[in-house]
Amino acid sequence: MSSENLMTLNLKIWRQKNNKEKGEIVDYTIDGISPDASFLEMLDILNEKLIKEGSDPVAYDHDCREGICGMCSLMINGQAHGPEAETTTCQLHMRKYKDGDTIVIEPFRARAFPVLKDLMIDRQAFDDIIAAGGFVNVNTGNPQDANAILVPKENAELAMDAASCIGCAACVASCKNASAMLFVSAKVSQLALLPQGQVEADERVKNMVLKMDELGFGNCTNEAECEASCPKGISISNIARLNRDFLKAAVTSND
Amino acid sequence: MASSMLKYATSSVVKKQVMGVTGLLLCGFLISHLIGNCLMYLGPEVFNKYAHALVTNPLIYLAEAGLASIFLIHIGLAAKLTIENNNARPDKYFVKQKTGHGATFASSTMPYTGLIILVFLILHLLDFKFGPLHTATYGGVEMRDIYKTVVDYFQSPLSVLWYIFCMIALGIHVSHGFWSAFQSIGFWHTKYTCLLQCLAKVFAVVITLGYSALPIYCYLQGGN
Numbered sequence: 001m002s003s004e005n006l007m008t009l010n011l012k013i014w015r016q017k018n019n020k021e022k023g024e025i026v027d028y029t030i031d032g033i034s035p036d037a038s039f040l041e042m043l044d045i046l047n048e049k050l051i052k053e054g055s056d057p058v059a060y061d062h063d064c065r066e067g068i069c070g071m072c073s074l075m076i077n078g079q080a081h082g083p084e085a086e087t088t089t090c091q092l093h094m095r096k097y098k099d100g101d102t103i104v105i106e107p108f109r110a111r112a113f114p115v116l117k118d119l120m121i122d123r124q125a126f127d128d129i130i131a132a133g134g135f136v137n138v139n140t141g142n143p144q145d146a147n148a149i150l151v152p153k154e155n156a157e158l159a160m161d162a163a164s165c166i167g168c169a170a171c172v173a174s175c176k177n178a179s180a181m182l183f184v185s186a187k188v189s190q191l192a193l194l195p196q197g198q199v200e201a202d203e204r205v206k207n208m209v210l211k212m213d214e215l216g217f218g219n220c221t222n223e224a225e226c227e228a229s230c231p232k233g234i235s236i237s238n239i240a241r242l243n244r245d246f247l248k249a250a251v252t253s254n255d
Numbered sequence: 256m257a258s259s260m261l262k263y264a265t266s267s268v269v270k271k272q273v274m275g276v277t278g279l280l281l282c283g284f285l286i287s288h289l290i291g292n293c294l295m296y297l298g299p300e301v302f303n304k305y306a307h308a309l310v311t312n313p314l315i316y317l318a319e320a321g322l323a324s325i326f327l328i329h330i331g332l333a334a335k336l337t338i339e340n341n342n343a344r345p346d347k348y349f350v351k352q353k354t355g356h357g358a359t360f361a362s363s364t365m366p367y368t369g370l371i372i373l374v375f376l377i378l379h380l381l382d383f384k385f386g387p388l389h390t391a392t393y394g395g396v397e398m399r400d401i402y403k404t405v406v407d408y409f410q411s412p413l414s415v416l417w418y419i420f421c422m423i424a425l426g427i428h429v430s431h432g433f434w435s436a437f438q439s440i441g442f443w444h445t446k447y448t449c450l451l452q453c454l455a456k457v458f459a460v461v462i463t464l465g466y467s468a469l470p471i472y473c474y475l476q477g478g479n
């Protein structure tokens with residue numbers, strides 16, 4: 001890599017000591033960034049520099065760095081996971097930017113996701129929603145024949161599409177209402193579309209929606225910014241499914 | 256039982272569904288009101304007789320009460336949802352940019368266009384329903400000359416412009432609201448969703464143009 005390709009960037013990063021204190025945007029300049037570096041590698045380089053200077057490195061979430069775990073987040077220039085469609089922050093590369101660019105980096109924001117430090121948020125709320133119903137109970141015993149339960153191919157594919165949700169929370173971050181409907185609808189759909197998910201279908205959708213409301217997420221206004229920001233391209237048709245399943249479960253419920 | 260019903264009725268999903276259903280009912284009202292307005296083109300007698308038949312029908316109180324409650328539910332719930340949505344993100348973003356593939360101008364301005372329509376609605380009732388009283392007599396029956404009230408009102412270009420401005424806001428509002436209602440109720444199908452979105456736009460254009468034509472017509476009528 002010839003050095004003339006290396007970029008100098010102006011970063012505006014949200015710094016916040018902890019959950020209690022107020023944060024602020026802090027300016028940094030970083031040079032020598034290769035277009036081949038990933039966005040997170042660029043932050044690593046910044047952090048190395050900060051550590052060398054004796055200052056506090058920027059805290060941010062990441063794990064697999066290959067777009068499958070859903071740990072990385074970041075609001076990059078006001079877009080969840082940055083400008084590229086169906087791409088997580090860890091899969092975003094600096095070739096998207098040019099020398100001298102200013103990049104604003106903020107945490108995903110929602111009442112339900114408190115900032116822990118800098119760019120790190122607490123996404124416990126998603127786990128709480130899953131715990132409220134996003135599972136199937138399976139009896140132990142001898143495994144039955146794999147082909148005993150028939151699944152229509154189309155449903156299998158729709159369920160698989162819904163199941164590709166990695167729970168990163170980009171849907172909530174990009175929604176102007178901080179609504180978690182896309183996440184909840186994907187987690188409801190992946191089971192509702194399969195015969196194995198039928199037994200608990202009504203309870204699941206009721207409990208997950210009520211939990212979502214209780215945790216302080218906003219109400220969906222069908223803008224589809226969630227779908228457009230989702231690194232897995234999950235469709236808002238799942239939200240429509242959630243809406244009708246919830247209505248049906250609520251109307252027919254015995255409690 | 257009652258408490259569980261309340262629990263579901265106050266859930267985010269059902270609140271949105273009530274918004275959707277009341278919105279669709281109001282769309283129905285828009286169509287019937289527009290058809291009624293079109294009678295103005297047939298002259299004062301036809302229009303006044305129609306209006307007279309409408310207000311002297313004993314069922315009108317029931318219809319008005321129903322319509323008023325639909326409006327109040329739609330508006331009240333809109334206010335509640337907007338406040339809740341605002342609270343769901345207390346710390347705003349330093350920069351926020353749309354993806355360009357999701358939100359539209361119409362979808363992101365629903366509370367504002369809604370507010371314009373609310374102000375319009377109040378003024379509209381004051382200007383016409385509770386506006387200047389004139390009378391006309393047809394075949395020995397004295398009735399309100401609402402035709403004159405309307406034509407007089409639209410002699411001011413400012414009134415015409417304000418009316419058209421509000422009808423544009425209304426068109427924008429329904430262009431998102433119409434299909435959004437179906438999404439909230441849970442109606443989604445690869446075949447029909449596209450169609451519904453197109454239909455919403457067509458509906459919006461028909462409503463805006465349909466309602467805007469009348470004030471222009473009245474203005475052009477001048478003093479005659």
Ligand code: FES
Binds near residue numbers: 063064071072
């Ligand atoms: S770090 Fe695992 S998805 Fe980005």
